[in-house]
């Protein structure tokens with residue numbers, strides 16, 4: 001057994017000047033000029049890596065290649081002219097930062113057995129092998145591998161002789177344990193090695209049932225983060241458990257386990273508490289909002305409709321949705337309320353008052369209790385049958401309002417949890433904490449998180465994007481490929497994953513090269529595109545399509561029967577694009593995956609679900625009202641771009657505004673400025689009611705589609721889902737002819753120099769529904785009336 005000196009650590013107290021400094025830092029984001037001493041960015045250069053600004057000139061974050069971590073700190077702040085680590089109480093200037101190798105901690109103690117090799121630390125991919133002395137049985141993993149994030153693979157290895165009432169709880173790597181007797185009421189206590197933070201239970205008590213209280217502790221290096229895969233499996237595993245266990249008689253199989261269900265009469269409240277303080281950047285705040293939408297989306301994709309309570313907090317808390325709101329169980333309502341939320345709402349009071357945030361949760365419970373009392377309910381469901389799940393997202397260190405843990409105790413007391421042993425009510429409250437980034441004091445928030453046997457309630461993630469990935473992953477592992485209009489959202493997803501319905505179409509014409517168009521996958525077998533991409537002589541075998549990274553062959557091509565490009569030639573109008581839509585049927589069904597999945601078509605059951613509306617009560621009319629009702633409708637199309645660094649082709653989404661109602665006329669009037677329409681006397685000759693109009697400079701400058709974009713989808717994004725409302729048909733001006741595709745990384749939203757009459761026209765899906773309904777009748781899309 002290894003002997004090391006290890007002192008139990010006390011909770012470091014936050015000093016007043018720390019608090020003021022944090023506030024100053026956060027304010028710095030908005031009043032950069034106020035800083036009294038500037039820091040030289042060159043003095044912050046890191047060997048082997050680089051940095052990005054969290055707050056320009058004031059706070060930076062290092063990035064190191066995989067397998068390395070920034071030493072001595074990940075985040076540096078400018079303080080009196082020097083770069084310092086905020087976690088360092090002495091505020092010593094940091095001189096030479098470097099990217100160091102990530103290593104795994106060594107076992108401090110291993111009871112009743114041996115392990116090898118014995119080293120002061122372990123490199124990534126090194127292996128530890130354990131062996132028990134005679135008479136002891138090995139539980140957990142015999143071999144463990146050091147993972148790239150500095151964790152050990154597998155489970156804690158334990159050599160147990162089975163003599164206790166409870167099994168030997170073991171000693172996690174990096175920890176030491178006090179207590180070696182495992183009878184009822186016996187207690188063990190854990191300590192972590194000096195540089196490691198303890199997550200999970202510090203104390204565990206052997207219960208009469210033969211199980212230990214709390215959850216296994218983990219001793220974690222400051223540079224170790226949970227990966228998105230770890231979060232998605234452990235969080236959804238635990239959350240599923242929470243809802244599932246509300247029906248104790250049910251035996252669940254492994255496949256069924258993934259469905260969250262609640263027993264009749266039972267209900268679930270999910271409180272989401274979002275830290276809006278350190279998320280100074282608007283972008284980060286929006287990302288956090290997206291993450292929450294995604295989580296709500298995920299939960300409602302199961303058979304469960306919890307009531308949501310949503311609270312953001314900085315110096316003061318702000319209730320976005322209360323569980324007592326009659327609409328709080330409607331996912332679309334909750335997501336809409338969330339989307340309305342502005343970061344500016346917390347702008348001038350950027351402290352981190354976590355206690356106040358949690359107090360709002362408590363108050364919501366009290367209000368709900370009052371409500372239920374008024375309604376004469378007895379017993380009160382909030383206390384007797386409702387399961388409460390608190391999800392806390394924070395990327396800062398709380399610095400105002402004091403210690404939030406008494407509020408958790410207050411909530412437990414309110415819910416009658418832990419009052420007496422006979423009545424086991426721990427199941428009625430779960431507190432999950434997601435700490436994002438390096439500023440979170442993980443040991444402090446660990447106090448708040450629930451500790452339950454075999455579950456994980458506290459997660460430390462590198463950045464908000466990892467949480468987004470984790471929730472994405474949870475969506476993917478369900479039956480979700482068949483759900484329409486889902487895409488991966490996070491930055492590092494590839495182009496196909498971000499636009500998995502986008503199809504490239506090539507038509508090979510002997511002697512005349514190839515013609516390129518775009519289309520959208522609308523089912524496993526069909527692609528919707530524009531009819532004008534094809535000539536009357538084109539045959540299916542001349543057409544190939546690329547979906548994701550896969551080339552597919554086409555079985556048949558069918559244009560809309562009313563599409564007749566030459567219909568108005570006798571009036572001197574050479575081209576006419578009414579009903580400019582076509583369907584390509586694939587020879588074989590495509591296997592749906594993250595790079596190839598269908599977009600939602602309006603007036604289908606899939607879109608009703610995407611909009612989180614009740615099915616089958618929701619009608620086609622409801623879809624049109626929700627998607628197209630207002631005068632200016634934001635939509636998007638996807639177009640090629642050129643990577644600034646590698647010059648390879650990428651894709652980018654461009655936002656345009658569909659002009660409806662009163663704005664429609666002036667948009668359509670510009671059609672006659674098209675070269676081919678010089679003989680048009682009345683714009684309604686060429687712009688029929690089938691068209692949607694985008695482009696121009698009012699109310700904002702819209703980007704324009706280019707020739708190769710023809711046939712691609714015009715999309716409305718709603719609640720993280722993508723619904724096709726148009727097929728790109730033609731434009732008044734060819735704006736892209738001379739200019740190469742724009743840089744993917746460019747901040748610009750539009751091409752410069754496009755005239756105000758540069759309008760684009762798209763066939764409205766709502767106007768060609770009878771044809772789609774007929775052609776796609778066997779595709780299982782379940783068209784609505």
Ligand SMILES: *[C@@H]1O[C@H](CO)[C@@H](O)[C@H](O)[C@H]1NC(C)=O
Nearest residue numbers: 048049050051063064065066
């Ligand atoms: C940061 O450093 C990595 C190498 O560690 C490099 O690949 C990357 O391009 C750098 N990023 C920026 C923005 O300079």
Ligand SMILES: *[C@@H]1O[C@H](CO)[C@@H](O)[C@H](O)[C@H]1NC(C)=O
Nearest residue numbers: 101117119121122123124126
């Ligand atoms: C671990 O990595 C360091 C630095 O890369 C190297 O010097 C050392 O030999 C490695 N140790 C083992 C046991 O592989």
Ligand SMILES: *[C@@H]1O[C@H](CO)[C@@H](O)[C@H](O)[C@H]1NC(C)=O
Nearest residue numbers: 127128129130141142143144
């Ligand atoms: C552990 O590693 C040893 C030697 O490397 C090997 O013989 C053994 O089969 C491994 N055990 C397990 C459970 O993988």
Ligand SMILES: *[C@@H]1O[C@H](CO)[C@@H](O)[C@H](O)[C@H]1NC(C)=O
Nearest residue numbers: 572573574675676677678679
């Ligand atoms: C407009 O009509 C005139 C006379 O019929 C014809 O010569 C001309 O080509 C037409 N313009 C276009 C763009 O087709």
